[in-house]
Amino acid sequence: MSVVLKNLYHGYFWIFDELSDVRTSNLLFSSPFSIIAVMVIYVHAVKIWGPKLMENRQPYNIKNIIMTYDILQILLNTYISVQALRQVAIIQIDCGAIDWSDNPKSLEQLSIMKYFFGLKLVDLVETIFFVLRKSYRQISFLHVYHHAGMVLCSYLGFRFFGGGLSLWLPMLNGFVHVVMFVYYFLTAVDSSWKQSTAFKRTLTQIQLIQFGVFIVVYGSVFFRKCEYPSFACYLFVPQNVFMILLFGDFYLKTYVFSKSKNVKNAK
Incomplete structure (x- = not known):
């Protein structure tokens, strides 16, 4: 048993001291235990503690807070996506190596990955809003797994792969989130947007x-x-293959099979 613990101990320091990006070793959330703690607290908060806390309470009216959050997300994701695009444009676009040095360009790429990771932590607040509004149907396995998975992927990108080809992640994901939060903002301003199946279907297609x-x-x-x-x-x-399977299943059930069922029932 002592040998196993010793190997685990040395393995941990080998991964997070020797394999990780030394430029991130002293930054906030550099420890994997902090990420594990965030994930455990997040899942418990949105699946157990939050619903229990709201059990005998009415849903909160937080429309203005959500609209402010949506605007903030639009601005931050636009910034991240544009900055990542600028960097992708000057590296080998299909096979960009990571520059581990401290030159300004490589540090800028690392900063983009760091801010993207921070933004994925901010994304978790969206689920808290669902809890406060008692919109439990939206707190699906797909939703929770996607948010948790993006935190993990962005953490790995920031901690181990801070630059190069990794910049595709904030570039594309940032753009998708701009579109997504524009839609969320529109639905908050005018609830009739929620009835736009075409917009929601297109958004899912963009994600796929x-x-x-x-x-x-x-x-x-x-x-x-x-x-x-x-x-x-x-x-x-x-990870992305699994996301295609999850989102693809959601897309088929929501926009293909349900439509076919409605057409059949209408006959």
């Missing part, structure tokens, strides 16, 4: 395309000589 692009971008590393760490792709590719 995003996951597909990630699979192609990171999967291509396996088939070419590329200085970008293939280890990152072994994490990012399966």
